[in-house]
Structures are given as C-alpha cells and as structure tokens.
Amino acid sequence: MFYREAGQYNTTYEQDLQAFPIKQDKIGIAIWLVLAYLFVPFFGIPGLEYGFAMNAIMIPVLIFTITTIGLNILVGFTGQISLGTGAFMGVGAYACYKLTSYFPDTNIIILILASGFVSAIVGALFGLPSLRIKGFYLVVATLAAQFFLEWCFIRVGWLYNYNPSGAIEVPQREVLGWIVTGPSAEPMTRYLVVLSILVFLAVIAGNLTRGRIGRSWMMIRDMDIAAELIGVRPLTAKLSAFAVSSYFIGVSGALMVFMWLGAAEVESFDVNHSFLYLFMVILGGLGSITGSFMGAAFIWTFPIILKELGKSWFGINATVMENVSLVAIGVMIVVILIAEPHGMARLWQIVKQKLRIWPFPH
Amino acid sequence: MTDFLYSIFVGPFADMIALPDFLMQVLWEGFVAGVLYALIALGFVLIFKASGVFNFAQGIMVVFSGLTLVGLYELGVPAFMALIITLGVMYVLAFSVERFVLRKLVNQPDIILFMATIGLTNILIGLGQWIFGGETKTMITEQLWLPTGSSVWEPNGGLVIFQHIDIAATVIAVLMIVGLGFFFSYTKVGRALRAVADDHQASLSVGISLNQIWVIVWFAAGIVALVTGIMWGARSDVSFSLQIIALKALPVLVLGGFTSIPGAIVGGLIIGIGEKIFEIYWGPLFGSGVEGWFAYVIALIFLLFRPQGLFGDKIIERV
Numbered sequence: 001m002f003y004r005e006a007g008q009y010n011t012t013y014e015q016d017l018q019a020f021p022i023k024q025d026k027i028g029i030a031i032w033l034v035l036a037y038l039f040v041p042f043f044g045i046p047g048l049e050y051g052f053a054m055n056a057i058m059i060p061v062l063i064f065t066i067t068t069i070g071l072n073i074l075v076g077f078t079g080q081i082s083l084g085t086g087a088f089m090g091v092g093a094y095a096c097y098k099l100t101s102y103f104p105d106t107n108i109i110i111l112i113l114a115s116g117f118v119s120a121i122v123g124a125l126f127g128l129p130s131l132r133i134k135g136f137y138l139v140v141a142t143l144a145a146q147f148f149l150e151w152c153f154i155r156v157g158w159l160y161n162y163n164p165s166g167a168i169e170v171p172q173r174e175v176l177g178w179i180v181t182g183p184s185a186e187p188m189t190r191y192l193v194v195l196s197i198l199v200f201l202a203v204i205a206g207n208l209t210r211g212r213i214g215r216s217w218m219m220i221r222d223m224d225i226a227a228e229l230i231g232v233r234p235l236t237a238k239l240s241a242f243a244v245s246s247y248f249i250g251v252s253g254a255l256m257v258f259m260w261l262g263a264a265e266v267e268s269f270d271v272n273h274s275f276l277y278l279f280m281v282i283l284g285g286l287g288s289i290t291g292s293f294m295g296a297a298f299i300w301t302f303p304i305i306l307k308e309l310g311k312s313w314f315g316i317n318a319t320v321m322e323n324v325s326l327v328a329i330g331v332m333i334v335v336i337l338i339a340e341p342h343g344m345a346r347l348w349q350i351v352k353q354k355l356r357i358w359p360f361p362h
Numbered sequence: 363m364t365d366f367l368y369s370i371f372v373g374p375f376a377d378m379i380a381l382p383d384f385l386m387q388v389l390w391e392g393f394v395a396g397v398l399y400a401l402i403a404l405g406f407v408l409i410f411k412a413s414g415v416f417n418f419a420q421g422i423m424v425v426f427s428g429l430t431l432v433g434l435y436e437l438g439v440p441a442f443m444a445l446i447i448t449l450g451v452m453y454v455l456a457f458s459v460e461r462f463v464l465r466k467l468v469n470q471p472d473i474i475l476f477m478a479t480i481g482l483t484n485i486l487i488g489l490g491q492w493i494f495g496g497e498t499k500t501m502i503t504e505q506l507w508l509p510t511g512s513s514v515w516e517p518n519g520g521l522v523i524f525q526h527i528d529i530a531a532t533v534i535a536v537l538m539i540v541g542l543g544f545f546f547s548y549t550k551v552g553r554a555l556r557a558v559a560d561d562h563q564a565s566l567s568v569g570i571s572l573n574q575i576w577v578i579v580w581f582a583a584g585i586v587a588l589v590t591g592i593m594w595g596a597r598s599d600v601s602f603s604l605q606i607i608a609l610k611a612l613p614v615l616v617l618g619g620f621t622s623i624p625g626a627i628v629g630g631l632i633i634g635i636g637e638k639i640f641e642i643y644w645g646p647l648f649g650s651g652v653e654g655w656f657a658y659v660i661a662l663i664f665l666l667f668r669p670q671g672l673f674g675d676k677i678i679e680r681v
Contacts, residue, residue: 081473133665135472136416136620140612141665144658155649271606275480282477319496326488333481337474338466 002355019206036195041188054187055260056304061297062194063255068280068292069205070248075278076287077209078241079221080130084142085249085277087149090269092119092250093257094159097168101161108173108180109193112254119250120243122149127242131235146271153266169263181258190259197255201248206289208244217241218287282333284343291345298344299329374643387522388642389635394528394597396634397535401590402611403618403626404539405583410620411559412579413464414472418479421608422486423584427452428591428600432502433494441505452584460576487602496602501595503527508596531593538589539627542582551578559621613661618672625673633657 003024010016020026044053067089074080096115103111126145130138153159160168172182179185180193208214216237219227228234257264276299284295303325310321340346378385402420409417430451434444459482467475503510509526516522546552557565558575566572594604610633618629637656645652 079473081476129662129665136476136612137616137665139476140616140658140661143609143612144655144662147655147658151651151655155651271609275484278477278480279484282481320492323488323492327485327492328488330481330484330486330488333484334463334478337470337478337481338463341470341474 002358004356019210033199037192041191051187054191057301059187059191059194059260060256061300062191062198063252063260064277064280064296064300065293066198066201066252066255067249067277068284068296069202069289070245070252071277072281072284072287072289072292073205073209073217073248074241074245075281076285076291077214077221078217078238078245080127080238080241081135081139081278082142082245083139083271083274083278084126084145084149086269086271086273087146088119088123088246088249089253089256089273090149090153090266091122091246092116092253093264093269094153094168095119095250096254096258097161097170098159100171100173104171107175108258109175109197112197112251112258115254116247116251119253120247123246123249124239124243127239127246130238130242143271146274150266150270153269165265167263167265168257170258170261183262194255194259197251201251202289205248209289213237213240213244221287279329279333282343283329283336285345286341286343288342288345290348291343294344294348302329369647370644377643383517383522386517388638390522390524390528392635392638393631394531394634395638396631397532398590398594398597398630399610399614399634400627400630401535401538401586401593402608403614403630404542404623405586405590406611406615407621407623407626408579408583408586412555413558413576414562415464415475415479416472416620417583418476419482419486420583420587420611421605422483422490423452423455423587424591424594424608425600425602425604426455426486426490426591427584427588428501428595428604429490429494429499431588431592432499432595432600435502435505436499441502444502445506448588449585452588453581456577456580456584459580460573464576465573483605487605491602498599498601499595501592501600503596506592508592525597527593527596531597534589534593538586539623542623555579610657613657616661616664619670622673628672633660636660 005022005024008021008023010021015021020029040058044050045057048057067085071082071085074082092115095118096112099106099111099115100108122145126141129141133141154166160166163169170181172184173180175193178189180189209217216227216232217240219230219232220234220237220241224234227237253269256268261268280295280299281292282295283298284293285291303322306325306328307318307321310316310324311318336343402424405420405423406417409415409420427448431444431448434447435441439447463478463482464475467478509530512523512525514521514523544552546556554565554570554575555578557568557570558572562572565575591600598604611630614626614629614633616629617632618625618627637653640656641650641653
C-alpha cells in the first residue's frame with residue numbers, strides 16, 4: 001500500500017473526463033515535467049558527460065518518442081501495419097528543408113510543425129490502398145512508399161536544392177534571439193525546443209486517442225465490419241489515422257534533421273530505421289502513449305548501455321556488443337509478444353497495481 | 363512534349379528492335395534475377411500455406427544460410443561437409459522456431475506472428491554478424507562443383523553472354539521445384555503438408571501433428587533458403603544487403619498470390635524481367651535506380667485491382 005486513491009471522488013462530469021483523474025498520477029506527471037524542464041537542461045543525466053547525455057541520449061530519445069507515438073497511432077490504435085516510417089520522416093525533413101529555403105525569415109518552429117502537414121498528405125495518399133487491403137498486403141504498399149520515396153530523395157534534385165553532396169544541411173536560425181538550429185546551437189536550447197514540441201504533441205495525441213476519433217480508430221482495429229455497422233466510416237477513420245500518424249512522424253523527421261543530426265542523407269531514412277521504430281512501438285506497448293515513451297527510450301538507450309557495459313566491465317569491443325544488442329532486442333520482441341503483447345506499458349501498469357495493493361496479493 | 367511522348371512510347375521499342383541481341387541479354391538477366399526472386403518467394407509460400415505465418419525472416423534466412431556455409435568453409439571444414447552442417451543448422455533453426463516461437467503463439471492474430479518473425483530477423487542478423495562477421499564474403503562456387511565462366515552466343519552480329527552459374531541456377535531451381543512438386547504429391551509427409559495447408563482442424567482430427575508439420579515446413583523453407591543463398595552468393599557476394607533485395611519477394615507474392623507455388627514462380631519471372639526491361643529502356647527517363655521501387659509500385663497497382671494476385675485463393679477480406 002504505497003499509495004491508494006481511496007477517497008478521491010469525482011463530483012462533476014469534467015472531473016470524470018480528465019486525462020489523469022487520480023491525484024497520484026497528477027503528481028507523477030508533475031515530477032516528470034519538473035525533471036525534464038528544470039533538472040535535465042542544467043545538469044544533464046547524473047554520471048554522464050553533459051554533451052553526451054544531451055546529444056546522444058536525451059534529444060534522440062525525445063524525437064523518437066514523437067515518431068513512436070505517430071507510428072503507434074497507426075499500428076497500435078488503428079491496427080494498420082506500416083514499414084514506411086523512415087521514408088515519412090524523410091518527407092517531413094525534406095519538406096522542412098524546402099520551407100526554410102523558401103521562407104528564410106519565418107520562425108523555424110512554425111516551419112517544423114508545418115512540414116508535418118506535407119508528410120500527412122503523402123501519408124494519406126499511400127494510405128489509400130488500406131481501404132481495400134489489410135495485413136500483409138498493406139505491408140507491401142507501405143514498402144512501396146518506403147522505396148519510392150527513398151529513390152525520390154536521391155534522384156529529385158529539387159528536394160535538396162541541387163546540392164552536389166546530395167545531403168540537406170541545416171541553416172542557422174534564431175527564435176527570440178536564441179540560436180535554435182545549425183552547428184552553433186546549444187544542446188540545451190535544442191533540447192528544450194524538442195521537449196516542448198513533444199509535450200505539445202503528446203497532449204494532442206493523448207486527447208485524440210481517448211476522444212471520438214481515437215475510439216473510431218480502435219473500433220476499426222478490433223473489428224472493422226462491426227465498426228462500420230455501428231456507424232464508423234472506414235474511409236475517414238483509416239485515412240485520418242494515416243494522416244495524423246504521418247503528421248507526427250513527419251514532424252519528428254524534421255526535428256531529427258534540424259535539432260539533432262544537423263545534416264542528413266537518404267541513409268537516415270532507410271528501411272532499417274523503419275524496423276527500429278516498429279520495435280519501439282512493439283516493445284513499448286501497442287496502443288499506448290505512455291508505452292511510446294518507454295519503447296523509444298529503451299530501444300535507443302539499450303544498445304548504448306550494453307556497449308558501455310561491455311567495454312568497461314568485460315573489455316568486449318563495440319561491434320560485438322552491437323550484435324549482442326541486436327540479438328537481445330530480437331529475443332525481447334519475441335518474448336514480449338509471447339508473454340505480454342501489450343508491452344512495457346502493461347508491465348508498468350502491473351507494477352502500479354502491485355504498489356497499490358502491497359502487501360496483499362489481491 | 364512530342365519528344366517526351368516519343369521517349370516513352372516509341373523510343374524504347376525502337377531500341378529493342380534495333381539491337382535484338384542486347385534485348386536478349388536483358389531478358390536473360392531479368393530471367394535469372396526472376397528465378398532467384400521466385401526461389402525466395404517459394405520459401406515464403408511454403409510457410410504461409412502450412413502455418414498461415416507470414417515469415418518475414420525468409421530473406422535473412424537466405425543470407426544466414428549462405429553465411430554459415432562460407433563461414434564454415436573458411437574455418438577449414440571441407441565444402442560438402444560444410445553444406446551438410448549448414449543443413450543441420452537450418453534444421454535446428456526450424457526446430458527452435460517451432461518450439462520456442464510458433465508453439466507459444468498459437469491462436470494469436472496473424473499480425474502478432476508477423477511481428478515475431480521480424481524479431482526473429484533481428485536475432486538472425488545479430489547472430490550472423492556476431493559469429494561470422496559483417497563483411498562481405500565470396501561464395502565457394504568451385505568447391506561445390508558449380509560451374510564458373512561464361513559462354514558467348516553470337517546469333518546475328520551481336521553477342522549474348524550466358525554466365526554458366528546463371529544456367530546452373532536456373533537448372534537447379536527447376537529441379538528443386540519439380541522435386542518439391544513430387545514431394546507434395548507422392549510422399550506421406552507431403553500429403554500431410556497439403557492437408558494442413560487446406561484445413562488445420564481437419565488435419566488435426568485425422569492425426570496429423572501440426573507441430574511436426576511446422577518443423578518440416580520451416581526446414582523445407584530453410585533448404586530453399588540455402589539453395590537461394592548459394593546461387594545468389596555465387597552471382598554477387600554473400601552480404602547482409604541481400605536481405606533488402608530479398609524483400610522484393612513481397613511484391614512477387616502480391617503478384618502471384620500468397621498461397622500459390624506456380625504463382626510465386628510466374629510472379630518472380632514477371633518482376634525479374636519487368637524490372638530489368640524497365641530499368642534499361644525506360645530508366646534513363648527517370649534517372650537510374652528505378653529497379654529499387656519498380657516491383658513495389660507494380661504490386662501496389664495490382665493490389666488496387668486484383669488483391670488476390672494472379673493465382674491466389676480469393677481469401678482476402680474486403681473492408
């Protein structure tokens with residue numbers, strides 16, 4: 001009985017509809033936000049060098065969390081599997097790059113958020129086949145998107161302004177006097193921008209998925225024919241899922257290039273990355289926003305931790321540890337699917353339940 | 363504008379007629395690539411028919427088996443001994459997949475099983491790189507008594523080059539497909555496999571062990587993967603990039619139908635020949651590299667109009 005919610009009564013409908021109805025959950029979220037906004041930007045992660053903690057762990061994890069939330073909307077909430085995530089991130093990144101070269105004076109954060117819409121349109125376009133097909137067949141359709149878009153990123157010179165290196169390079173931009181993008185941007189500024197966009201998008205995703213649209217997605221996932229019979233239009237539900245999911249993925253792609261990598265070529269958007277994001281969704285928990293945070297953080301930090309441990313404790317070189325982590329993640333995917341199909345989010349729920357009823361088993 | 367239309371509708375055909383030998387060369391190259399796509403697709407179909415699992419790991423199984431073979435040879439094992447040991451490894455793989463993955467996931471939705479095979483892909487990539495290293499290896503062609511070199515045929519002025527290994531690949535593929543056909547029609551196990559493919563519950567009720575059948579069918583897919591790995595490795599090299607190329611078996615399956623072995627073969631040939639012709643004659647129009655997505659886009663168009671493929675059962679559920 002570490003905590004209990006006895007005595008917290010909802011007396012109005014508004015209280016009943018809150019995202020976090022229990023007081024302890026509110027406190028928990030507040031602690032996380034305080035840590036993320038007030039502790040990490042100034043102190044990094046205790047025990048790690050500040051630049052490394054920011055550039056190699058915090059910023060990518062936050063960006064990939066946005067990707068994972070986006071993909072989770074499609075795979076976890078709507079039940080449409082996609083292997084084109086990498087390419088849709090690319091669409092967001094290239095769109096943002098084009099927008100910065102057309103509107104050099106506009107606030108970069110607005111451009112990043114706007115580039116998601118380009119990705120949303122492309123995503124909805126490639127989501128069209130989902131109206132007739134599903135399951136593995138849709139995998140082929142999304143793979144078509146992946147490879148076709150990858151080819152576009154190489155061949156269509158207009159996308160990278162005919163840059164001879166074929167890469168997109170991030171220009172320096174300022175917001176309110178702070179340098180936000182480009183090589184001279186401080187890790188702290190970039191971290192705070194990414195964090196704020198993540199919080200903003202996570203709130204939107206949380207509210208979308210527990211609202212009317214989210215419920216229609218889940219109905220389509222659970223049984224599409226039944227959903228259609230009780231008045232959910234598969235066309236709107238599926239295409240909106242594709243569009244919203246691609247919006248998130250596109251924004252995360254733009255953030256990845258502008259806030260983290262600084263320059264990107266087509267390799268950053270290839271099919272192997274698509275698998276990586278799918279793993280984040282599966283391990284974190286299909287159909288869970290909290291799980292998206294856990295999945296992204298785990299899949300990204302696990303190989304880094306393993307590499308460091310292998311080096312400092314056992315003296316094993318980095319390539320071997322990389323392969324070990326590949327195998328370990330594969331095994332974990334299989335084990336999670338067998339033992340707990342709802343992933344780490346479900347494990348967290350079980351832990352909370354145990355804390356609530358301890359020391360009694362029921 | 364007329365130039366553009368000409369270069370789409372007239373130019374390529376004029377080129378084809380002007381240089382028939384070159385066309386023949388392109389067709390042959392496409393044909394061989396198609397045979398190899400068909401072999402990978404065959405592995406998919408075998409497993410899909412028997413267990414309803416869409417085995418995403420088939421591509422990496424091709425790489426893994428080829429890598430095991432070459433890796434063992436490099437460790438000093440004689441070539442044919444290495445071949446036998448690799449077969450053993452594929453059996454162990456089939457057995458453990460059935461025991462530790464499929465058996466635990468019975469009755470789960472298809473999509474969960476599919477994701478499990480993606481996890482399996484990761485395991486195999488990691489293991490392969492861990493044990494044998496990630497660098498590209500050369501296939502032991504001569505040690506396995508496979509022909510090397512090439513013959514030149516000069517039909518009318520030009521010349522068409524046939525690599526001997528390509529001819530061998532085609533012959534072996536045909537033999538294997540015929541062999542599989544006999545196995546399915548005339549042996550007890552083969553018939554049991556077909557029964558399972560038709561109806562799981564009915565075959566259980568007449569005493570066929572599903573678990574055994576799954577091991578056998580994964581092993582069969584492993585053998586197909588090994589043959590594909592040897593052939594593909596002999597044409598190019600054994601490397602992990604093969605895994606991405608192996609994904610092309612998916613459009614092949616869409617074209618041929620997920621449940622049809624003839625479909626896999628015809629689909630493979632169509633994709634193989636189609637993408638070579640498109641790359642050579644229409645590719646310059648788009649800038650090269652269209653080979654990468656041509657197959658998928660064809661599959662996408664196919665999905666919109668005939669989702670069950672050319673030969674597949676009409677099992678697809680309309681939404």
